[in-house]
Structures are given as C-alpha cells and as structure tokens.
Amino acid sequence: MTNDDFAEIAGVVRRRSGIVLTSDKAYLLETRLGPVLTKFGLVSLAALGQRLRHQTEEALERSVVEALTTHESSFFRDGKPFDHLARSLPRLLASRTPGKPLRIWSAACSTGQEPYSIAMLVADAVTGRPDSRVEILATDISAEILQKARQGIFTQFEVQRGLPIRSLVKYFRQDGTKWKILPAIASMVRFEERNLLKEFSGVGQFEAIFCRNVLIYFDAATKGHVLEALARRLSPSGVLYLGGAETVLGLTDKLVPVPGERGAYAVAAQRAAA
Numbered sequence: 001m002t003n004d005d006f007a008e009i010a011g012v013v014r015r016r017s018g019i020v021l022t023s024d025k026a027y028l029l030e031t032r033l034g035p036v037l038t039k040f041g042l043v044s045l046a047a048l049g050q051r052l053r054h055q056t057e058e059a060l061e062r063s064v065v066e067a068l069t070t071h072e073s074s075f076f077r078d079g080k081p082f083d084h085l086a087r088s089l090p091r092l093l094a095s096r097t098p099g100k101p102l103r104i105w106s107a108a109c110s111t112g113q114e115p116y117s118i119a120m121l122v123a124d125a126v127t128g129r130p131d132s133r134v135e136i137l138a139t140d141i142s143a144e145i146l147q148k149a150r151q152g153i154f155t156q157f158e159v160q161r162g163l164p165i166r167s168l169v170k171y172f173r174q175d176g177t178k179w180k181i182l183p184a185i186a187s188m189v190r191f192e193e194r195n196l197l198k199e200f201s202g203v204g205q206f207e208a209i210f211c212r213n214v215l216i217y218f219d220a221a222t223k224g225h226v227l228e229a230l231a232r233r234l235s236p237s238g239v240l241y242l243g244g245a246e247t248v249l250g251l252t253d254k255l256v257p258v259p260g261e262r263g264a265y266a267v268a269a270q271r272a273a274a
Contacts (some may be wrong), residue, residue, distance in 0.1 A: 005049025101133035112149030152181035213243035
C-alpha cells in the first residue's frame with residue numbers, strides 16, 4: 001500500500017464520518033479491512049485504494065467506514081454522566097411541558113449499552129409516576145452495529161463491564177449463555193441510522209444529549225460544527241454529556257460547562273441546573 005492508497009482510504013473515512021486517520025494509524029487498515037477486501041474481491045489494500053480512487057461505490061465506502069469506526073462501549077461507562085442524569089431526572093420530569101415527553105438522545109450509541117443504561121435510569125426514576133413519558137433516541141453511523149444494538153443481547157463479559165448486579169437481575173433475563181434486555185426497557189429506545197456530519201433534520205429538541213468519546217476522532221473544525229449542531233438541539237435547560245477527554249472550550253461559545261460536573265455542558269444562554 002502506497003502513501004497515496006492510504007490517503008485515498010483515509011479521505012473516504014474522513015469525508016463520510018469525520019474520523020481523521022493519521023499515518024501512524026495505518027495498522028488499523030491492516031487489521032480491520034481484511035473482511036472488506038474479501039467481500040469485494042480485492043487482493044490488497046493497494047487494490048482497495050485504487051478502486052476508491054477511480055470509482056464511487058456507496059456499498060464499498062460504507063463497508064470501509066464501518067470497519068474503521070471504533071465501537072468500544074460498556075454499561076454506565078465512566079459513571080459520572082449517568083450519576084448526574086440520575087440526579088437530574090426528577091427535575092427534568094417535573095419541569096416538562098404537560099403532555100410532552102422527556103426526550104434523551106444517545107448519539108453514536110454503538111452496540112446499545114449507553115441508551116440501555118439511560119433507559120434503566122429512567123425506569124427507576126418513573127417508578128410510581130404513570131403519567132411520565134420518556135423517549136430515548138439512539139443513533140449511530142453503522143447499520144451493522146445498530147442491528148446488534150436493537151437485539152439487546154449481551155455476553156457475560158459485556159454485562160460484567162459496568163452493569164450493577166441489581167440492574168442485571170432487574171432488567172435482563174438469561175438467554176442461554178447470554179443476557180437479553182427486558183422488552184419494557186428495550187421498547188423505550190428507538191434506534192436510527194444517522195451521521196453526525198449531516199443535518200439533524202427531524203430529530204427535535206432534547207433535555208439531555210449523550211455524545212461521548214466521539215469528538216476525539218475529529219479535527220477541530222469538525223468538532224466545532226458538531227457541537228454547534230448539538231447545541232441547537234438542546235432545550236434551554238438541557239445538558240450535553242461528552243467524554244472525559246472531550247471539551248467545548250475553544251470550539252464553540254454556544255455551550256458552557258455545568259459547574260462542578262466533569263463532561264457536562266449547558267446551553268450558554270441559560271445554564272442548566274446541576
């Protein structure tokens with residue numbers, strides 16, 4: 001694979017997903033694109049680069065991006081954002097407009113652990129409040145990953161990563177050697193294929209948005225573009241949750257840190273209550 005071949009593959013990934021692949025990440029192409037080469041009858045990464053250079057193929061480009069997108073996830077990952085949401089849910093539920101649902105968005109939801117974690121917190125919060133309506137939208141760029149997320153089936157290893165035993169017993173049932181989320185929790189989440197680089201048409205407004213451990217793969221301009229788009233989708237009292245290594249500082253003036261909370265941001269015009 002020549003530098004030009006690498007640049008062609010990296011260019012497709014950046015254009016379609018915003019992910020920046022630098023030359024030190026060339027090993028990812030070697031380790032992840034083998035199945036793509038086999039699927040499309042290509043003998044090498046060089047052949048892939050040349051084919052991408054000379055013709056546009058939606059299916060091939062999509063497969064390349066899906067193979068090179070990181071889908072690391074776990075239940076209640078990093079803890080603090082979920083702790084903050086759990087504390088905020090009573091206020092958010094009480095302050096919502098009568099007749100309207102509380103809406104939460106899990107952007108880049110990967111294999112589903114994040115939106116299902118949110119759903120379990122919501123289920124705990126609405127116990128005894130039959131009038132409470134909550135909608136959880138979960139989106140990802142990868143159709144293949146979304147298919148797995150919709151199934152709501154996890155291995156023993158996956159449920160042992162961050163899921164409290166109380167939640168496992170309460171909200172899952174054992175299915176052979178695996179664990180399946182209960183229908184009551186699964187039904188709270190709607191999965192959609194969406195690209196964070198595209199216009200968020202039709203998604204509406206949200207009281208909470210999780211977009212965690214995604215911006216780290218983007219360049220500064222793309223980070224700013226995505227953050228401003230997300231800010232427009234937050235309700236005035238809403239909260240945006242980012243990953244621990246991510247920030248809005250220097251990227252947008254539409255969002256400000258929630259005092260005392262790591263990774264939580266509010267709309268600048270009206271800070272969310274912590």
